[in-house]
Amino acid sequence: MKIATWNVNSLRARADRVEAWLRRTDVDVLAIQETKCRDENFPWELFENNGYEVAHFGLSQWNGVAIASRVGLEDVERAFAGQPVFGKGGKDPVQEPRALGATCNGVRVWSLYVPNGRALDDEHMPYKLQWLDVLKDQAAGWLQADPQAQIALMGDWNIAPQDEDVWDIDLFRREGLTHVSEPERAAFRAFERAGYADVVRPFAPGPGVYTYWDYTQLRFPKKEGMRIDFVLGSPALASRVRSASIDREERKGKGASDHAPVIVELD
């Protein structure tokens, strides 16, 4: 069984590429982030025509997560229990569509789009950290309830856990940029302490291995990227991993997402 995660940065703008990619890679499950559409605008046929069931959670042009599967799609959950809400400047808090869970052939898959944080002193940063803390508590609970559970927490984590996960750590430090701060990294490590492991890094070690390249500044041709998309597996899931890869080729050419798909092959 092959599972994958991909921040497509607008599904409608990327429909042709996503369809071609599905046909080419032959994955069984794809977790998608940043669909950037509501259910009414979601390209359901794209998946159905290619043999996939699909679940989507999207409320506006922002965020949006989906899971496509051709090995079953059960117990779909929009948001995790206690998922923090965000209300900008005291406005009505909303539960943003950033998490979608579904069981696919015995694997509990979560498609996750972790809040960006925007800046170290922005109100989105405590939101990001709180969001991760609550998810970590939930994920720890799932494992306590069933230590044999096969769980894949996959998506755009918006964290670069190690110095080698950005092209120039000194620049990030000097500029006080997000994604590499100690609180963000601690939030990521908390998942590892709870029993989850990055199942891709052993098969795609750095340095210089990334999943995201900013559209600006010619970051991709200059090989200046960030590793921020991860598949964290529970012990039972991790023990099934046969190989993993980052599809850097998909970042090439006109009409590419700024994120590359990340693929994990299970026994």
Next chain:
DNA sequence: ATGGTCGGAAACCGA
């Protein structure tokens, strides 16, 4: 020449 990008409920905001 010392900046170079995308997408969308766009003429700004979010990444």
